[in-house]
Amino acid sequence: MLCVEARSLSKSYGDVVAVDSVDLVVEPGKIFGFLGPNGAGKTTTIKLLTTLIAPSSGTIKILGTDALKDPLGARRRVGVVLQQPSYEPNLTVEKALDKYGMMWNVDGGTRKRRVEELLTAFDLKDIRKKKNDDISIGQRRRVQVAREFMHEMDLLFLDEPTVGLDPSARRALLDYIKGRVRGGLTIFFTTHILEEAEYLCDEIAIINRGRIVAIDTPDELRKKFGRKKTIKVHVEGVRDLSGVLRDVGPHDVSYDGGTVITLHSADSERALVRILQVLSSNNIEVEDLSVVPTSLEEIFLKVVRDSEGQGDASGI
Amino acid sequence: MHPVFRLVNRNLTISLNMGFVIWQVIFPVIYIFVAGFAYTALIHNVPFGTRNLDYPAFIASGMIGFNIMNSTLISGIIIWNDRRHGMFEQILVGPFTRAQYILSNVYTIGIIGLFSAGLITAIGYPLFFKSVEFNVLTVPLVVFAAITGAILFGSIASIISTRLKSSEGFNVVINTVFLFFAFVSTAFYPAQGAPPVLATAFYFNPLTYLVDVVRAGIFGNFTATVGYEMLVLLAGALVLFGIATKLLSRLEI
Ligand SMILES: Nc1ncnc2c1ncn2[C@@H]1O[C@H](COP(=O)(O)OP(=O)(O)OP(=O)(O)O)[C@@H](O)[C@H]1O
Ligand SMILES: [Mg+2]
Numbered sequence: 001m002l003c004v005e006a007r008s009l010s011k012s013y014g015d016v017v018a019v020d021s022v023d024l025v026v027e028p029g030k031i032f033g034f035l036g037p038n039g040a041g042k043t044t045t046i047k048l049l050t051t052l053i054a055p056s057s058g059t060i061k062i063l064g065t066d067a068l069k070d071p072l073g074a075r076r077r078v079g080v081v082l083q084q085p086s087y088e089p090n091l092t093v094e095k096a097l098d099k100y101g102m103m104w105n106v107d108g109g110t111r112k113r114r115v116e117e118l119l120t121a122f123d124l125k126d127i128r129k130k131k132n133d134d135i136s137i138g139q140r141r142r143v144q145v146a147r148e149f150m151h152e153m154d155l156l157f158l159d160e161p162t163v164g165l166d167p168s169a170r171r172a173l174l175d176y177i178k179g180r181v182r183g184g185l186t187i188f189f190t191t192h193i194l195e196e197a198e199y200l201c202d203e204i205a206i207i208n209r210g211r212i213v214a215i216d217t218p219d220e221l222r223k224k225f226g227r228k229k230t231i232k233v234h235v236e237g238v239r240d241l242s243g244v245l246r247d248v249g250p251h252d253v254s255y256d257g258g259t260v261i262t263l264h265s266a267d268s269e270r271a272l273v274r275i276l277q278v279l280s281s282n283n284i285e286v287e288d289l290s291v292v293p294t295s296l297e298e299i300f301l302k303v304v305r306d307s308e309g310q311g312d313a314s315g316i
Numbered sequence: 317m318h319p320v321f322r323l324v325n326r327n328l329t330i331s332l333n334m335g336f337v338i339w340q341v342i343f344p345v346i347y348i349f350v351a352g353f354a355y356t357a358l359i360h361n362v363p364f365g366t367r368n369l370d371y372p373a374f375i376a377s378g379m380i381g382f383n384i385m386n387s388t389l390i391s392g393i394i395i396w397n398d399r400r401h402g403m404f405e406q407i408l409v410g411p412f413t414r415a416q417y418i419l420s421n422v423y424t425i426g427i428i429g430l431f432s433a434g435l436i437t438a439i440g441y442p443l444f445f446k447s448v449e450f451n452v453l454t455v456p457l458v459v460f461a462a463i464t465g466a467i468l469f470g471s472i473a474s475i476i477s478t479r480l481k482s483s484e485g486f487n488v489v490i491n492t493v494f495l496f497f498a499f500v501s502t503a504f505y506p507a508q509g510a511p512p513v514l515a516t517a518f519y520f521n522p523l524t525y526l527v528d529v530v531r532a533g534i535f536g537n538f539t540a541t542v543g544y545e546m547l548v549l550l551a552g553a554l555v556l557f558g559i560a561t562k563l564l565s566r567l568e569i
Contacts, residue, residue, distance in 0.1 A: 050409045052569050072413055080409040086402030088330050099329055103322050104411060 001064045003028050003155045003186040004049060009058035010210075011044050018044040020210035021058070026188055026203075028154070031181055033201030034190040037304055041210040042190040043083050046159050049188070050080045063154055079148040083159035083190075085140060089133040093124055093143050096132055097150055104151035114150050121176055122146040123169065138164045145173060149180070156180075157188045162196060174200055194297040204296075206303050213307035218296060225299040229268040233261040233275060234288035247278050259287070264298075319412050323420030328427070330397075331390045340387060344379045344436050348443065351375060351504075362506050365537040373447045376440030377534050378503035380433050381527035384462050385469045385497060387432040389490060391425045392473025395564070396486050399477070405569055414565050421474065422467060422557070429466025433458060433530075449536025457533030460546065464553040465526040469497075471556035478563040497523045525549045 004026035051071035060067040067074035101111040205215040251271040265271040352372035361368035398404040501523040532542040
């Protein structure tokens with residue numbers, strides 16, 4: 001049984017098409033990463049999949065249940081951490097966890113045990129007696145994420161769960177998530193942080209302007225979009241090289257206006273030779289040269305840019 | 317436990333803090349004991365049906381209605397806070413429907429309304445026990461008033477909470493509306509003897525009906541007028557609850 005199965009899913013707000021004929025399939029036991037720039041439609045997709053809003057068209061099945069016909073049934077074994085904060089301002093951290101478990105009908109004994117586990121796992125022990133109103137924003141986010149693990153579920157939606165977390169809290173959360181996935185949980189996860197997606201996800205979909213523009217495993221994405229190497233050339237002295245670089249020809253060259261020239265090319269050897277020729281004929285000395293395998297971030301930027309029809313010409 | 321009761325449990329947990337209880341007790345106590353006795357010098361007796369009540373008994377019974385109304389602010393505050401702090405959405409992606417959310421609010425105000433009525437009855441009892449005329453209608457009338465009144469005012473508070481965006485706006489509007497209800501009503505003074513315009517205005521105010529029904533129960537004065545007032549109260553509660561439900565179920569996310 002698939003955890004998420006959405007077909008031709010669309011959602012419009014007036015003239016804005018927030019989600020545009022999206023097809024998504026998430027298999028059990030996987031971590032599915034959903035990436036895209038601001039306003040791409042990630043949150044809208046999560047709201048659709050969790051039945052918070054109704055689609056303009058399309059179908060949604062969650063854990064085998066038709067989410068449009070039986071939204072309550074579809075949510076029964078689903079956890080959701082929305083992008084926006086949510087908390088009860090006057091409850092203490094431990095009480096907030098406990099009450100949330102109560103809302104999910106978890107029995108008292110189990111709740112008590114889980115509260116202790118989660119306070120430890122999310123490093124909340126020191127602030128367990130503090131009210132949600134009196135803790136920091138990052139701490140509140142941790143409580144919000146921890147709270148979702150109070151109840152049993154098969155599928156968990158996380159909309160940018162790590163925003164506002166410090167690096168160690170972030171890593172702890174990612175590792176906690178990995179642990180839970182080994183225990184059988186399936187995760188639908190959005191983020192802006194590409195390393196996070198790389199560290200965590202089995203499959204990645206990139207959405208832009210409401211449309212899925214790429215979907216694959218991180219490795220496949222790299223193979224597909226990352227054949228090109230990125231070469232950075234550092235030159236001596238600061239001068240405007242824009243004019244000179246025009247002679248390099250049909251290679252994807254970008255220039256920061258100072259001493260760094262970046263080159264993306266599948267045909268990197270030839271491009272490099274060409275750029276060195278141009279530089280030496282202009283008496284510009286090369287200080288340093290580095291070759292970087294394409295990062296997911298660059299793939300992301302490229303895929304998004306391509307989907308906007310701007311092609312390769314502009315720089316990163 | 318049924319989902320609605322789980323929500324009620326949570327509603328009560330987040331709203332019944334010490335501050336609320338103190339506010340619910342201190343305010344009426346001041347009114348009943350300070351204003352009640354201070355005004356006795358000015359107002360000796362309040363004509364009520366075929367007899368006279370002393371002012372402390374009159375105001376203590378009025379405070380029951382007043383407190384029921386005040387306690388329902390809670391429902392507005394819960395909805396307001398849930399929207400502002402994201403819990404509205406969080407609940408709706410959980411194991412609950414909108415209808416259950418709305419229903420849980422009704423139960424919550426019903427419970428808090430009854431609790432308030434009971435509390436003020438206990439506090440005010442020494443003052444009106446001389447005039448109390450228990451009969452078979454006493455408890456049903458007070459409970460009817462508490463529940464319909466709670467739903468009616470709770471719906472008003474809910475409607476305001478769904479219509480407003482800024483939190484200052486919410487507090488100002490809700491306090492102004494409730495202040496108007498409190499003072500343009502028979503809670504603190506009788507309609508008889510008030511200037512005709514004011515006396516008429518009293519009867520455009522649901523709190524007047526609520527208080528009248530409570531008094532009819534406590535002082536054993538059930539008349540046709542009271543029956544009519546109960547109908548008005550019930551109709552008002554149903555209509556306003558319908559509007560509140562509609563607004564809540566359409567609330568954009
Ligand atoms: N309630 C709404 N009414 C009108 N337009 C909306 C509404 N919610 C979202 N949109 C629009 O839909 C598009 C997608 O928004 P969405 O919140 O899904 O983006 P996102 O990918 O989650 O972005 P971010 O990374 O900033 O969270 C945006 O253009 C946004 O302006
Ligand atoms: Mg978003």
